[in-house]
Amino acid sequence: MDQIREITELVDEVLGHTAVGTYLHGSSVLGGLRPASDVDVLVVSRRRMDDRERRALLHGLSRISGSGSTGEARPVELTVTVQSEVRPWRYPPTADFLYGEWLREEFEASGPPQPGPVPDLALLITMVLSGNHPLTGPPPADVLAPVPLEDLVRSSVAGIPALLDDLDGDTRNVLLTLARVWTTLATGEIRSKDQAADWALARLPPEQRPVLEHARELYLNCLYRDEHWSQELKARVRPHVETVLAEIDRLTRL
Known part of the structure; x- marks a missing residue:
């Protein structure tokens, strides 16, 4: 899929060796993409991104994802998390960067996304581990810690x-x-x-x-x-x- 290739190339261009691995989750690993499905990607990083990297990743995603693309591209939801902030696991987990089409107008007005707690990462990581679909990097089980059921429940309800x-x-x-x-x-x-x-x-x-x-x-x-x-x-x-x-x-x- 050309869009997935574009995403992995963008992550490599912006983060390079800082990225430990890039992984599919969501519909892609839970039965297949449907007509309105997003392309859901989790990037695990060795460190937090700097402002230049945030701007570059946001700019690239805004051209690849949904309404910003020149073709019929799917919306992209891309999350970056720092490995040391989720392994060993703790709740609530922190996302270093979160892009989604529903946030496009907010980014245009306020600039790139900043680090913050994202309880939903518990579900994302669980799907990544279950789906076991690395786009780049080692298998997710070598990179991420499993999420306890009680935190999966807390994340779902939050x-x-x-x-x-x-x-x-x-x-x-x-x-x-x-x-x-x-x-x-x-x-x-x-x-x-x-x-x-x-x-x-x-x-x-x-x-x-x-x-x-x-x-x-x-x-x-x-x-x-x-x-x-x-x-x-x-x-x-x-x-x-x-x-x-x-x-x-x-x-x-x-």
Whole structure:
């Protein structure tokens, strides 16, 4: 895939030997990319980036990813973490750099991303270790420490408030991510969004299934710009979310 080659070449150009390894995660290693899937990449570095490197990596990604590219490129989500800050493992983990299309306007206004705690790194690292798909560098098990289940749970739950803030504007992704959170808490596994939806659908009452079935269908077959929700389905979204949140809350109290 040309876009993945462009990403690895950019990381090598900006970080060189500072990069320990570059690894795929997300949909790429959890059942395959879908029409609207991002390309998710984790870079493990030997040290924190300097301002020049941050600007150079941001500039390169803004041209490779999604709306900034000249073709039909997928959105890129790229995270850089310093190896010594996640191995040995500790919570919350720190990301040295995080790029995603949803942050593009913020970067244009405020400049390159800076280091900070990113609980979601627990899920990313778990997916990297499970997927075992290095783009450059040694196998991830030689670079990263495994994440304890309790921190995987903490990370999953920590992102819920931000998800709920995006419910109206990013309905499909929020519903599928909540299904994944529920699945992860119940099984200890991180599944693809459609597999997590299948698991959740089998456990939901019939009246709560239609919105998740629709979100799953959109994920498997449609780009984001093709997303459509009928008024009837929109009216069912929040009751469905409340049901799933109740299940998540029950599991976190066990």
